[in-house]
Amino acid sequence: MKTTDRAALDEWYAVATAAELGQAPVVTRLLGQDIELCRDEAGAPVVREILDDGGRSRALPAQERYGCVWTTLGRPNKDIFDIAESHEADRRFVPCGWVRMRASGLRVVENFLDMAHFPFVHTDILGSEPHTEVPRYLSEIRRDVDEVWATNCTFFQPRIAATESSGDFVHLTYRVPSPFVVMLYRVCPSAPDRLDAIALFIQPIEEDLCRAQPVMYLVDATSTDTALLNFEQVIFLQDRIIVENQRPLLLPLEPRLEIPTRADGSSVAYRRWLKEKGLRFGTTGAH
Ligand SMILES: [Fe+2]
Numbered sequence: 001m002k003t004t005d006r007a008a009l010d011e012w013y014a015v016a017t018a019a020e021l022g023q024a025p026v027v028t029r030l031l032g033q034d035i036e037l038c039r040d041e042a043g044a045p046v047v048r049e050i051l052d053d054g055g056r057s058r059a060l061p062a063q064e065r066y067g068c069v070w071t072t073l074g075r076p077n078k079d080i081f082d083i084a085e086s087h088e089a090d091r092r093f094v095p096c097g098w099v100r101m102r103a104s105g106l107r108v109v110e111n112f113l114d115m116a117h118f119p120f121v122h123t124d125i126l127g128s129e130p131h132t133e134v135p136r137y138l139s140e141i142r143r144d145v146d147e148v149w150a151t152n153c154t155f156f157q158p159r160i161a162a163t164e165s166s167g168d169f170v171h172l173t174y175r176v177p178s179p180f181v182v183m184l185y186r187v188c189p190s191a192p193d194r195l196d197a198i199a200l201f202i203q204p205i206e207e208d209l210c211r212a213q214p215v216m217y218l219v220d221a222t223s224t225d226t227a228l229l230n231f232e233q234v235i236f237l238q239d240r241i242i243v244e245n246q247r248p249l250l251l252p253l254e255p256r257l258e259i260p261t262r263a264d265g266s267s268v269a270y271r272r273w274l275k276e277k278g279l280r281f282g283t284t285g286a287h
Contacts, residue, residue, distance in 0.1 A: 014070050018064050023040075049073060083199060085197040204282055
């Protein structure tokens, strides 16, 4: 059933990989609502909300951005967020494909923000024992842009990226530009004056079901597409196991239900921001 959650409805969502969409219609689901996607004869994406079994439907806004087709079931008060790195001509653009997960999309965002799990979940890739401590970092709700950011993050990583085979402390910045999108900026190992940008687009299907696609804008002239994809997919499949085993599947926003530690600063800011927005879809709050 389509949600009545205004805060969730009034956002943009990536709902298809642009390169995979042709003129043949495909049906998918967003926020509990069936939608149909295709391209018109000029190649422009078309998205429709299916209103009933009789085939009545309503046209929805459709935009192509960052290798995906985006739509909304509501009336967003701003355009799709900008990824500055997407405009740089020498970037490698790597869409990594959709992964379906039995969990709230909000849980997926929160897991992406969490550095403390690196040594235990991504052992010998993004973290390793005994380097388990998350050094102090800053997290904030940026009121001017209405986004959550975590800055000055550092963590010891044994591999860092597909190009690297030795470990070092990496510098990371996290950004949450909308409730179901999360980004990571990482100092690029092969060009230390630039940042690799990795975004995770989440399509909330039901409250406790979503699919997510990582897309990367990298400065990396050497790795093959396959190596880049494999690196990301190994990490993401490790995350899926963790996210699907969290209970409850929905994200609690009540501050006392899960006791935060210092490492959870970004999660605390994220939950507070969701609560301020009045977002309910995918949370344990009253519906
Ligand atoms: Fe992870």
